[in-house]
Amino acid sequence: MTDQETPKRPADDAEAPPSPEFHPYHHPAAGWGAAKSVSRFLLRERELVDGPRAIQKMNHEGDGFDCPGCAWPDDLKGLRLDICENGVKHVTWEMTHKRVGPAFFAAHTVGELSTWSDAKLEDQGRLTHPMVYDADSDTYVPISWAKAFALIGDTLRGLDHPAQAAYYTSGRLGNEATFLYQLMARELGTNNLPDCSNMCHEASGRALQASLGTGKGTVDLKDWEVTDALFIIGVNAASNAPRMLTALAEAHKRGTRIVHINPLVEAAATRAIIPHDFADMALFRSTPTSTLNLQPRIGGDMALLRGMAKAVLTESDSDPKALDREFIERHTTGFDAYRALCESTPWQEIERQSGVSRAKIREAARIYCEADRSIFSWCLGLTQHEHGVDTVREIVNLLLLRGNLGREGAGPSPVRGHSNVQGNRTCGIDHRPSPDFLDRLAAACGIDPPRAHGLDTVGTIEAMHQGKVKVFVGMGGNFALAAPDTPYTAEGLRNCELTVQVSTKLNRSHLVHGRQALILPCLGRTEKDVQEAGVQSTSVEDSMSMVHLSVGMKRPASRHLLSEPAIIAGMARAALPDSSTPWEWYVEDYDRIRDTMARALDGFEDFNRRVRLPLGFRICQPARELVFHTPSQRAEFATAELTDVVPKAGMLKLGTMRSHDQWNTTIYSDNDRYRGIKNLRTLIFMNPADMRDRGLELFDEVDITSTAKDGTTRSVYRYKAIPYDLPRGCATGYMPEMNVLCAIGDYSTQSDQPLMKNLNVTVRPTGSGTGT
Structure with a gap:
């Protein structure tokens, strides 16, 4: 059994938390509510000058940067305000003037930081220096980039087998960095490329x-x-x-x-x-x-x-x-x-x-x-x-x-929920690569890529537990919180010899680490990326297969930051000192990366020219032309039987979701405007009749227990019940807090995705001692 208490406020927050509120939302979406929310957020983050200036560049053709939030396509008619409330928050959160440098880490042990809320961790600001974990002091201390890369290279070369390392990717990584990342992993000899698609849209693909x-x-x-x-x-x-x-x-x-x-x-x-x-x-x-x-x-x-x-x-x-x-x-x-x-x-x-x-x-x-x-x-x-x-x-x-x-x-x-998660898959982040893709990669890059399938997200967590994966590299994201079965995932990460997190901000994954650990700070998408050939651009692919360029406009948060391609190249050269791949040459000018991608990736022919066309270019989708690369060469009807999804007596089906004031695992506040919630995240939305059956009223505290396929249980305690317009037998609550309820073994046999929206739970009043 895995139990998790309701998260506590940090000890250094002296004032009592504000009382929760629930007022059903009956207003239109967006509009003045969004405008007020953005204004309050800019004021809170003290970005009343740089924030609006950045908004004028967001999702703009030619000289703008792509919003690092969702992957919804840019407007095709040149709309000058093609923005949204959460996109503005996301960009402002990245552009904060707050900094997390060596002095901060010297003042706070990992043990202390582990007691802080996730919102408080990220609110400390931008990471400024590469840091390495020091076990004696339980703190992160500065390390030079050269020594950080040497530590990674020495550890990777010391593994018994390349498959003892896994290379995770979140959806924020640009196409050029993505291509270099998968090239490094495959030149090292593994297809262990778990990514956020394994938890989100694997079933769709x-x-x-x-x-x-x-x-x-x-x-x-x-x-x-x-x-x-x-x-x-x-x-x-x-x-x-x-x-x-x-x-x-x-x-x-x-x-x-x-x-x-x-x-x-x-x-x-x-x-x-x-x-x-x-x-x-x-x-x-x-x-x-x-x-x-x-x-x-x-x-x-x-x-x-x-x-x-x-x-x-x-x-x-x-x-x-x-x-x-x-x-x-x-x-x-x-x-x-x-x-x-x-x-x-x-x-x-x-x-x-x-x-x-x-x-x-x-x-x-x-x-x-x-x-x-x-x-x-x-x-x-x-x-x-x-x-x-x-x-x-x-x-x-x-x-x-x-x-x-x-x-x-x-x-x-x-609809893809991350800004470039589709581009990550297109450009090679796939633990089950096709033979055709590997053949083109081999011809374009002069390597002999491994053919055996690698590990996905769930497989990587299991392998870390078993000691089969000893090095975990996280390129963006917050793996410790995004993955299922939170305590189990944390145990796997702590079992590693080395964990490496490439990040812009402090998060939980920096505190749930291996015996050795590195934090490598990178440029954000809003920041200028200057290399030997000048200011560089990166490309992204949206939900509808449009590929376009993104160019940062702000001065980097620290002179010690490196771009994601530079970090990957540094790791690759340290781990592959005799590699004939021109890692440093690629980083000098990203056009060189794109030229190689044009040879290696189907649909990226003449990449450098086409990506500079107005609005970029759209990757050809054969099925749109009624060309079907299926065994029958036709579109194939499926004949699956219906699955029984009716919950058993006394149980509810629970699905996890994000609040409105949240982006993935980044939590801006404890509010959810569109669902009428203020000052509360540890909650469960329930059908009013299901609440009456359990003798519950608004804000009554409940304990929630999930039952996994293997019969094991996991619980969270003292969550507050909220009546909501949901079908009977259904309930919802927020991730990442409720990820603890999703057992590592509860994943789809069709897609290998964790069943984050199909949890079988019982809900009982706190202290009742009986489940209903």
Whole structure:
């Protein structure tokens, strides 16, 4: 059993924490609420000059920098305020004037810092010097870059096997650094390249690859502008992809029908005021962002989608236009088996598993049938389940029924939550690389890359526990908090010989470290990267496969910072002293990296020229051209049976999520404006009837226990219960606090993703001693 108490306030915070508040949110998304929030944040961070100046450069073509937040595409029409509330917060958080240097570390032991909250840790400011852990004093002390690289190189060369090291990547790493990072790992001899996709959209990639022969969506923003219907599934756009609100509002004004499918009716699924629409802001005029809202139970999306397909097929009996029969015959395989499966699935079971009535599902199906062109867009609400791959394939099934592929305004559109997580995968961060990719890499770089599959995130944590992975390198992110089973992950990290964290700010992963540990501070995306050839640019890829350049505009936070490519090159040269790869030459001018990428990566031909075109370039998606790299050379219908997602008696299905005032594991405050929460994070949202069954009222304290597949349990204590509009049997709460409830063994057998949104829990009043 793993237990975790509610986090305590740091001992040096003398004043009592403010009382929690809950006021249900009934206002439009964005608008003046977002503007006020941004103003307060800029004032709090004392960035009233540099903050607005940076905003003028964010997501701008040519001389601007890409927002390091979400991966929503940049506006195609040159919008000068293509920004959002959370993007401004993210950039301001990076540009803070606060600094964490040698004096700070000398004054605080790791033991002391470990008692601080995660928000307090990151709020200390930007890291300024490379630091190494000193066990005798339990502090980090300064180390030169040369000695830091030598420590890494000596340790890596001393391993018995290259696979005893793992190289983690978060979504903040630019394409050029990504390419060098995977090249280093593979030249060293391993495909141990875990990344945040392993926890987020792995299911999407595997499903799309199996159904269409491509691991990405096929649509772009132009398609969003002309589609007749949008189906938004498992997405909290107002917080996680706020710039999507513009697309939703504009679509509604054009007459596009918009269906939101989510256990929670989030703010983005109601109305919005777009901040850069000055007339609407002045008149407090909001625009609807939905036509229909459906609330399936957690994990019930697949049954709902199956019900829509069943309704479409039934409609085709009387309306020959309900199906695109020519498309099905020419471009797909497996239709007859899928039709038989839908017909044999009873409505009673569809309603029971989805938690949505037949009438509501048929209403969504009517919207789909009446639309000539439809887009389905989804995020982690669909993927972090045992059957995540099957669910995404069910989306493709629906698209294929009406030929919504290979034409304008139609297709699948997954929403990536990190700024360059899709670019990371495109540029080689993949623990299961294809033979074709490795062949091109070998030819372009003159190396012999390993062919055996490497470790993903869960596999890396297990291997650290078993002593099979002895070195962990984290390129950005906050692995200790982002990963599942928090105490188990921490034990694995502490079991390493060496942990290396490349970061911009202090976080929990610096305090949960191996016997030897390094903190290597890097440039942020807002900062100028000056190398021998001058100011450098890096490229990123958004959710819709557009690749464009990003150029920082601020002076670096410290003269001791290195760029991510320079750090990777330094590690590589130290670990591979006889390598013929021109690591230092690459860092002098990133165009040289891009020239090699053009030879190694499919779709990056003539990279340096194309990335400098207006808006960059879009990587070709074969499925958009109706070219399917599947075994059948056709789009393939899937025929998975429905999974039983109804919780057992007395249990709830719990899904973790982010608050609005949070970005990934970075927590800006204890507030969640769009869900009506102030001064509270250790909470659980529950259906009011489920609360009554347990004798609970608002803010009553509860203990939450999850039961893993292997029967083991994990608990958190003294969380506060909040009544919320959720289906019965469902509950939600915040990550990373609730990651402790996700056992390391609770991962999907389809995608290997941790089941962060499919936890089986019991909730009982604190002190009751009995579970219900």
